[in-house]
Amino acid sequence: MRNPVPRLLFLIISLFSLELSAQEKYTLSGYVRDETNGEELLGVTVYNDSLRIGTSTNLYGFYSITLPPGSYTFSFQYIGYADQFVTVQLDENLSMNIKLAEEALQMQEVVITDRAVDANVTDIRISSNELNIEQVKSLPALFGEPDIIKTIQMLPGVISAGEGTSSFFVRGGSADQNLILIDEAPIYDPSHLFGLFSVFNADVIKDSELYKGGIPSRYGGRLSSILDVRTKDGNNQGFGGAAGIGSIASRLMVEGPIVKDKGSFIFSGRRSYVDLFLKAAGEENTVSFYDVNAKLNWRANNKNRFFAAFYAGRDLFNFDDIFGFNWGNRTATFRWNHLFNDRLFSNTTLIASNFDYALGLSDPTQAFDWTSDIVEYTFKQDMSYFVDPQNFIEFGLQSTYRNFAPGTIEIDDPESSFREFRQDNIFALDNAIYFDVQHNIGSRLLIKWGSRLSYFVNIGEATVFTYEDPQENVNIVRTGTLEFDKWEPIEDFLNLEPRFSMRYMLTDKSSIKVAYNRMVQNTHLIASGTVPLPFNTWQPSGYYLDPQKSDLIAGGYFRNAFDNQLEMSAEAYYKIMNNVTDFADNATLFFNEDLPVEFRQGTSWSYGLELMVQKQKGDFTGFVSYTWSKTMREVPGINFDDPFPANYDRRHSFNFVSTYELNKKWTFGMNFNYGSGRPVTIPAGRYEIEGNYSANLYTRRNGYRLPAYHRMDLSATFRPGVDREKRIQGQWSFSIYNVYNRKNPFSIFTQVIEDDEGNPNPEGNKEARMIYIFPILPSITYNLTF
Amino acid sequence: MALILVVIFTACDIPIELDPEQTESIPVIEGLVTNTEGKSYVRITETVGFYFEGNIPYRDDALVSVTDDSGNVTLFQPYTGSMTDSLGYFLPPDGFKGETGRNYTLQVLLDGETFTASETMAPVSPIDSLATSIDVAESFDPEEEDRFWEVLLYAREPELTKDFYLFKFYRNDTLERAFENDIYIVDDLFLAVNINGIPVPFYFVEGDTAVVEMYGISNKAFVYFSDLQIALANDGGLFSPPPANPRTNFDRYTPGYFLVASVATDSIIIQE
Known part of the structure; x- marks a missing residue:
């Protein structure tokens, strides 16, 4: 690889020269906020009509625009808010914070959509989708729990493996190739109850965006997508809150100012109460989950802002007080936004993230505790430099220390027949520097280019075994051990990850966009199922695992119609993924001291076409998406070395998502999903073995397709007191999941046919059975806002 | 793991007709x-x-x-x-x-x-003894009448050698297992030196004869039985690994295995 350092030097030099050439200009900068609650607004368009130039607020609500002296009128535009026009005499650097007022919408909630009115066409972002959280809330939801992941699964280019999971598959990538961030901290397992719900509590989400391609270089570490979820900062104007009682869980959120206009807090909790019902019913088995989100933020002055955000969530299962398990994520983010000057915005972040799980058996002779966790600490420095209206630069660095504890079995009882087992912790340093430069060339062409340079080091302390044949997993012959001291590098990987996006305006209302990105993933999920389990572990690239790499090229046509009411897009992509981590047939992935012999890294490729029509404004909103895609994998030693369809390779996926606001009191929602069947491996025959086990004989991997999946859900939201000027407003949500009671395939299993008493037939005759999970399911939720 | 979902949310299953690829018998x-x-x-x-x-x-x-x-x-x-x-x-x-x-x-x-x-042929250490006891919890509500006696196994596991075991359990001369697809194998990695009363995985009636066979098996045999067990237990669910045929010790593919193992046997009649 060529040394990328000179290129970066060049960039820094050119940055200063831009500064010099821009001396005779002045800067208008500041934050754009919501008038009623003081929340910063992300992606607000700041535009001067006569010059036809503009900018938009960054991820922290900050904008900066630099122009020659003069008098200018800027419009501040944002969906769901009234346009605001500000005229300034720009003969010195000006700092101006703007407060936008909501449009007199019928819906009383704040509609935060993080986008400019015509962003679909004008923005350089391609292959990315923002979620309108208010829309998510009015859509039908399983057991009445609004869940952004379930909406993400309906976006174009995203495939769901089946209902009742929180995994999603982006453009041929597996579930572990998505980087899921909450306030910039990674979430290693976003599932509650094995995926029925996700960890994201809709009450506190401000903004969420899914990047599937053209991924900005500030993001890295996963091959296929970035889901960036940001929580609310809390109302700094007045106290308020929300509460909800649903059929599975209850929620409470409170927010308010610490000092008006200066500081605010938000606290939110959600807890399931299935276990309370089970206990009341005398049931010994209990299941529960909870989430806690908290955030404090403080504006010391216009130049310095501080945030502290926390998240903790956990699932707890207990069976007869003998066997139990639990898992959970905990994250903490501390952020300091600083303005070095009117044009240089800095974001310094400290992040801690932890995922852990535990399983325990308390039976006296066999008692054990199995625990595993992953901990990481990150320092991140991001800079945004608003050079002039034509040029925008982002650059920064990130450094992460990661500690993987793959598994420990502890035995409490000295009389136990089992013994303790500990797998050594594994350590890694994950560093990166990045930059992105955005240029307007003329009035039609917008180009963004940049790169991420990642430097990943697997470090000691460690003992690495060497093998006679590292791919032989039956007769494992160790040939030696390599000892590494604390912090000593075991293996390091330097990767340049170029990123490029381009937008060309064809007309005012249509554009074409092209993007290329390379992504590198150095954190590998050790799991062979289609959907990860919370009990899976992760491993860094190192002596035996090479970094996974993907190259994606995407292009699309974007068009808005009816005064930007209708947003249309058509995108095509091709993605190749090298060194995708897979495992040998019959791999032992838990408590295997010789785990490396199970690693098989292969190639995967995917291509597809994605169509979307979206309507964001008006009484009737929603989207229709259609995806045609194909994803194949080729892994040495698997499927006779031949390519096979990936487990999540659905050819067609169609989704219809809509909400209709009949009047102030009633809103209706509907989802419809269709997905062609996912591939599975079915037996080609069977045989009898060891006396009377009836075993299946397998040939081709994923040679059979499950029946197609389709489902319709309906919802209605009723706000009885909306007419009255009351502080406390109640709201009923009614949902019907799977309206026409479709028996959707979840999985197929085989069994020896049993007689009426449940005894298997002696000949070992077998049958296949299809599991379906959810029949028609109505639910009611009551929500309060105050 | 799909089973856990089944337990919590009463998932249902219905028979489905597969159209498997026709293959020659081997x-x-x-x-x-x-x-x-x-x-x-x-x-x-x-x-x-x-x-x-x-x-x-x-x-x-x-x-x-x-x-x-x-x-x-x-x-x-x-x-x-x-x-x-x-x-x-x-x-x-x-x-x-x-x-x-x-x-x-x-x-x-x-x-x-x-x-x-x-x-x-891998070695096996002798079974020290078998003992019986009443499982009090099971005795209140036995799945089958009077079947609430446990048989406990005591043995010493040699610490210095790498050993693998296959267990077979008989009730009145009939091979039995708790579930249709159970195979009882152990890697000594997880075993203490003293095997201090591991229960036979099903219950007995007073008067039954319990026989325990403990086979010392090779690493390869352990791999085979472990694969077979995983294949038999595969529920085809989203969390399950892709199903695969067991790895055997034959030079030409056949789904069977040639097991060479020494066996230790002990028996006990269930009584107070």
């Missing part, structure tokens, strides 16, 4: 040589279509021999008696038994093809 060869007389055998059957009904076809037209590491060849003869259960079995002459530490090679000549597998 021979299934399984063999056992132990250090106990009268227990060694070879069995040859064939794979069948998934929806096949009836008795599994067997083969008795093979030439079967076991050769030890000193070159002694023992021919296994097809069973020709009247017990239909025993058809397809090949048995050695009376008095044949293996010895711990020696290597045995099975050779099967069938339809002009030779299947060969060889393995060295």
Whole structure:
């Protein structure tokens, strides 16, 4: 690889020269906020009509625009808010914070959509989708729990493996190739109850965006997508809150100012109460989950802002007080936004993230505790430099220390027949520097280019075994051990990850966009199922695992119609993924001291076409998406070395998502999903073995397709007191999941046919059975806002 | 894990008709040589279509021999008696038994093809004792009447050697298991030196005879049984690994295994 350092030097030099050439200009900068609650607004368009130039607020609500002296009128535009026009005499650097007022919408909630009115066409972002959280809330939801992941699964280019999971598959990538961030901290397992719900509590989400391609270089570490979820900062104007009682869980959120206009807090909790019902019913088995989100933020002055955000969530299962398990994520983010000057915005972040799980058996002779966790600490420095209206630069660095504890079995009882087992912790340093430069060339062409340079080091302390044949997993012959001291590098990987996006305006209302990105993933999920389990572990690239790499090229046509009411897009992509981590047939992935012999890294490729029509404004909103895609994998030693369809390779996926606001009191929602069947491996025959086990004989991997999946859900939201000027407003949500009671395939299993008493037939005759999970399911939720 | 979902949210299952790819049947060869007389055998059957009904076809037209590491060849003869259960079995002459530490090679000549597998007999330490006790919790509500007696196994696991075990449990001479697809295997990695009363995985009635067979098996055999267990238990769910055939010790693919194992046996009559 060529040394990328000179290129970066060049960039820094050119940055200063831009500064010099821009001396005779002045800067208008500041934050754009919501008038009623003081929340910063992300992606607000700041535009001067006569010059036809503009900018938009960054991820922290900050904008900066630099122009020659003069008098200018800027419009501040944002969906769901009234346009605001500000005229300034720009003969010195000006700092101006703007407060936008909501449009007199019928819906009383704040509609935060993080986008400019015509962003679909004008923005350089391609292959990315923002979620309108208010829309998510009015859509039908399983057991009445609004869940952004379930909406993400309906976006174009995203495939769901089946209902009742929180995994999603982006453009041929597996579930572990998505980087899921909450306030910039990674979430290693976003599932509650094995995926029925996700960890994201809709009450506190401000903004969420899914990047599937053209991924900005500030993001890295996963091959296929970035889901960036940001929580609310809390109302700094007045106290308020929300509460909800649903059929599975209850929620409470409170927010308010610490000092008006200066500081605010938000606290939110959600807890399931299935276990309370089970206990009341005398049931010994209990299941529960909870989430806690908290955030404090403080504006010391216009130049310095501080945030502290926390998240903790956990699932707890207990069976007869003998066997139990639990898992959970905990994250903490501390952020300091600083303005070095009117044009240089800095974001310094400290992040801690932890995922852990535990399983325990308390039976006296066999008692054990199995625990595993992953901990990481990150320092991140991001800079945004608003050079002039034509040029925008982002650059920064990130450094992460990661500690993987793959598994420990502890035995409490000295009389136990089992013994303790500990797998050594594994350590890694994950560093990166990045930059992105955005240029307007003329009035039609917008180009963004940049790169991420990642430097990943697997470090000691460690003992690495060497093998006679590292791919032989039956007769494992160790040939030696390599000892590494604390912090000593075991293996390091330097990767340049170029990123490029381009937008060309064809007309005012249509554009074409092209993007290329390379992504590198150095954190590998050790799991062979289609959907990860919370009990899976992760491993860094190192002596035996090479970094996974993907190259994606995407292009699309974007068009808005009816005064930007209708947003249309058509995108095509091709993605190749090298060194995708897979495992040998019959791999032992838990408590295997010789785990490396199970690693098989292969190639995967995917291509597809994605169509979307979206309507964001008006009484009737929603989207229709259609995806045609194909994803194949080729892994040495698997499927006779031949390519096979990936487990999540659905050819067609169609989704219809809509909400209709009949009047102030009633809103209706509907989802419809269709997905062609996912591939599975079915037996080609069977045989009898060891006396009377009836075993299946397998040939081709994923040679059979499950029946197609389709489902319709309906919802209605009723706000009885909306007419009255009351502080406390109640709201009923009614949902019907799977309206026409479709028996959707979840999985197929085989069994020896049993007689009426449940005894298997002696000949070992077998049958296949299809599991379906959810029949028609109505639910009611009551929500309060105050 | 789909099972957990099933427990919580009463998922349902319905029969579904698969249309599996038709494949030619292949021979299934399984063999056992132990250090106990009268227990060694070879069995040859064939794979069948998934929806096949009836008795599994067997083969008795093979030439079967076991050769030890000193070159002694023992021919296994097809069973020709009247017990239909025993058809397809090949048995050695009376008095044949293996010895711990020696290597045995099975050779099967069938339809002009030779299947060969060889393995060295792993040792097994004796079972110290079996004990019985009433499982109080189970006795309040036994699944079957009076079946609430536990049988506990005591043994010493040699600390310095790497060992693998296969267990077979009999109730009144009938091989039993708790669930249809259970295979009881252990890697000593997880075993303490003192095996201090591990319970047999099902219950007994007072007066029953319990027999425990503990086989010392090779690493390869452990891998085979572990694979077989995973394949049998695979529920095809989203969390399950892709199903695969077990890895065997034959040089030519057959889904069976030639097991060479020493066995320790103990028995107890269930009583106070």
